[in-house]
Amino acid sequence: MIEFKNVSLKYPNGHQGLKNINLKINDGEFVVIVGMSGAGKSSLIRSINRMVTPTEGKILVDDQDIITFNEKKLRKLRTEVGMIFQSYNLVKRMSVLRNVLAGRLGHTGTIRSMLGLFPQKDIQFALDNLDRVSIHEKAYTRADQLSGGQQQRVSIARVLTQQPKVILADEPVASLDPPTSHKVMKDLKRVSREDNLTTIVNLHFIDMAQEYADRIIGLRDGEVVFDGPIDQVTEKTFEEIYGRPIKEDDLLGGDDD
Numbered sequence: 001m002i003e004f005k006n007v008s009l010k011y012p013n014g015h016q017g018l019k020n021i022n023l024k025i026n027d028g029e030f031v032v033i034v035g036m037s038g039a040g041k042s043s044l045i046r047s048i049n050r051m052v053t054p055t056e057g058k059i060l061v062d063d064q065d066i067i068t069f070n071e072k073k074l075r076k077l078r079t080e081v082g083m084i085f086q087s088y089n090l091v092k093r094m095s096v097l098r099n100v101l102a103g104r105l106g107h108t109g110t111i112r113s114m115l116g117l118f119p120q121k122d123i124q125f126a127l128d129n130l131d132r133v134s135i136h137e138k139a140y141t142r143a144d145q146l147s148g149g150q151q152q153r154v155s156i157a158r159v160l161t162q163q164p165k166v167i168l169a170d171e172p173v174a175s176l177d178p179p180t181s182h183k184v185m186k187d188l189k190r191v192s193r194e195d196n197l198t199t200i201v202n203l204h205f206i207d208m209a210q211e212y213a214d215r216i217i218g219l220r221d222g223e224v225v226f227d228g229p230i231d232q233v234t235e236k237t238f239e240e241i242y243g244r245p246i247k248e249d250d251l252l253g254g255d256d257d
């Protein structure tokens, strides 16, 4: 379980990114965070792996307050909490397989992995994870030869290879066209269900949020203004979260399946 207790984050310039957040996220939930640009979605998600550090409160991950963690504990935390980025963050000149094997870095000795000496079982595991996101045949292709949607599927395979308990995804489909966005979100939802992973995704399109979330958390100006299961969410909910009527730009569209 992930628990936020009175969490606030004030950036060094004085900007209040998060204001007194209280949340409990249960194991295996697929949660989507929504809110306008600047609402605090990235700040919230990045607090959970301490890419940013809240200035007040506690964040308990499996009952341990990660805000107090030192470098050693943070390394372990970041093995257990995997991350998917909008920009994929692959090493472009390396093969897809090497990128996916990077997910093992927290498990394999650094020298061995720098030399590319991954155990055969890790290589097989990486290939199996590429297969789960239907991109197995690209294993030996350089990462920069792939389309954006393919690269994001590689980054899903990488995070699975890390064997995390939690996946954080910060606007994972914001750089993709509508049909590709849906394919990537379907893959992410399916694998996280199959492995019972807690998954927390930032999305700014409300139709995507409605289609994939089990639960929606709405942020405005750094505060939680809505938190509830997807069957309680209507267009009015989004209007309340956004503080204005819904516009066409708030919808992605394009799910043909």
Ligand SMILES: Nc1ncnc2c1ncn2[C@@H]1O[C@H](COP(=O)(O)OP(=O)(O)OP(=O)(O)O)[C@@H](O)[C@H]1O
Binding pocket: 011, 012, 013, 015, 016, 017, 035, 036, 037, 038, 039, 040, 041, 042, 043, 044, 204
């Ligand atoms: N390092 C920083 N220093 C100062 N202010 C910051 C910093 N990072 C974010 N902010 C500010 O904190 C607020 C929340 O930012 P955050 O990136 O969490 O929002 P967001 O909802 O993810 O927005 P977006 O969808 O545009 O990424 C914004 O007003 C932003 O400008």
